[in-house]
Amino acid sequence: MFHYTFFSQPSPLWQGVIALRMRVFVDEMQVPSELELDQYDAAAIHLCVQDGKQTIGTLRLIEDKKNTENTIKIGRFALNKVYRRQGIGTKMMHQTYHWCQQYAVSKLYLDAQTYIVPFYKTLGFIEQGDVFIDAGIPHVRMTYTLTEDL
Template sequence: MNLSFRFFQLPSPLWQPAIGLRYEVFVVEQKVPEDLEVDALDDTAHHLLVQDGDRNCVGVMRIVVKGNVGKIGRVAVAREYRRQGVGAAMMEKALAYCRSLELESVALDSQTYITAFYERLGFVREGEEFMDAGIPHVHMSLSLAS
């Protein structure tokens, strides 16, 4: 599969395809309220856009950096590209990017149905399940220390 991975910050022409996929996955598919999908964190986050060989947006995520910790969020893969390794490839690129920023660890709030995916990447569950936008989540983290 011929994919390109591009990190960017706002403002960027890559924002429109990225937010389009986020809207499709979170607002349309998962029924997240539209006013919760985009927030002020997008303005300073590091965003990842994944495109196929035809330049279609097939995956997105953001990394919010606070001190020496990165928080990965808004991870979405286009429906027709799921279960093909796109999410794992995105996470590998994101973790390498976080290491390049010299972050000590990364965290994320995983929807509970997909925690096993993140556990396979080395993330560890922390705390109890909680609700976010009406969807069950669990906090997870991964140390980037060598």
């Protein structure tokens, strides 16, 4: 049984989230470790997905204070390789939609690695703009407008 928990720091869940992000982004994707943890983590809301006590999935939500709408940026979406293609990523996003509705968030955006764009399209995200490089990996901005009938 998977457990989906939203938390802010400090939290005992944080160490598992860091370990998973390092494994996925640094070890698998070769993102430099100094880029993985940043100044946004302390203020972010994090989603931790656990299978028992093992952290298997995570993402973070950052309030976009520059935007006049109530907008959140989704980032650092990571899922343990063993658990991919089982619907857990979709469930993570649905949990995120519901969390955002509780806080009157109207719009979400993320910078998707280009290989995963089809996944986000199935969830209703729309590409915005051109491909750009971040940490040596091609990305594209994608947006999603929340509705009341999720």
